[in-house]
Amino acid sequence: MINKIVKTTSDAVAEIFDGATIMIGGFGEAGSPIELIHALVDHGAKNLTVVSNNTGNGHVGLAALIENKQVKKMICSFPRTAQSVVFPELYAKGEIELELVPQGTMAERIRAGGTGIPAFFTPTSVNTPLAVGKEIREFNGKPYVMEYAIRADFSLVKCKIADRFGNLLYNKTARNFGPIMCMAARSTIVQASRVVEVGEIDPEIVVTPGIFVKKVVEIKNPISENQLLKDNRRYP
């Protein structure tokens, strides 16, 4: 019998090891798996490389993971946002590495990682500082830069509905990086707002097929990062 449901967030993140590469879904707050990230803070794995579009807000979620000195390197497209305070301070002190990637290139590198494509060529970033040191090749008279796929040891993803096979549905723009990050990790860990019986999700509308998912934990009423920020909360 296949049952990917685990009881607690600490069970969900238990296998994450020091030095792992972890993809974390979300675009700003939307889709950020806060409960799983907080479980990873409690778990304590260190020297992590994190792939995520942003670097977290305030002192909760991804920002808390960074503040707890568990992250040695961020791979992201937009590391500073209005409410991002932790990453800028550590970056200014040289205590965290940054690999800056154009957002579409980041998405495509993750997708390539999930589909067995080791590298690809794109015109994005040609003639800019972000192409320096990368292979440039001409196709039909136009220059393209070579970008490598990204694969991860783990992905942490938030969704709305899941079943025990790991089939997933998302909520509005919280979908963002979730489906491609599920594909690109050896072990994908999902928090779902609701777990339903197998067969309840119409096969025609499954967004992430269960084959890409390793573990699912149900978090019925996920914390709102905005609320935590308004309340000036810190984690832990």
Place this chain on the structure above:
Amino acid sequence: MNSDQIKGWSREQMAQKIAEDIPDGSYVNLGIGLPELIANYIPEDREIIFHTENGLLGVGPAPLPGFEDDELINAGKKTVTAIKGACYFHHADSFAMIRGGHIDICILGAFQISETGDLANWSTGEPNAIPAVGGAMDLVQGVKTIFIITQHTTKNGEPKIVKECTYPLTGKGVVNRIYTDFAVINVTPEGLFVRELAPGVDFEFLQKNTAVPLHKF
């Protein structure tokens, strides 16, 4: 004339001017900040579909107070609504729309634009600044038509339209048209052509505030 006396177009008028130039049926991506204003001025008889790179085609107006949804946002991370007929999708599909040439028009802000349509709008290159690029480099390479909306000069009165960008580039030769508070300017292989002057702005004044030669349309 000196620039103190020149009013030109307001931000809202610039936004309206661009909105009127977007054809019915276009798929449009709006950059963060000033470009977001444009959505307010689409003529009522046109159906324009707005794309936001975080996974929504069919962005609607801002929600009414009390109806905000943290999981329904735009690229600027502001809460939005979805129009009837909208659809959600993941990031690779969203950037397939951008990088695969499916979006018709993208409107972005700028630090500098060169005579040949090079754009610098993501980094001032200051050594201590944290670089952040988002989707700008993907948009300028993939979208068919790139419009820029910007003040004509910097806060210190320096021209933003220059021979060569001194800031790090977002893309080379990517800009098609520039909308400023002083004029609308087409970028062509033969140079910069002034398409329209704002009220109270004459060609001589415009040229004085532009670092490269302009041509009359």
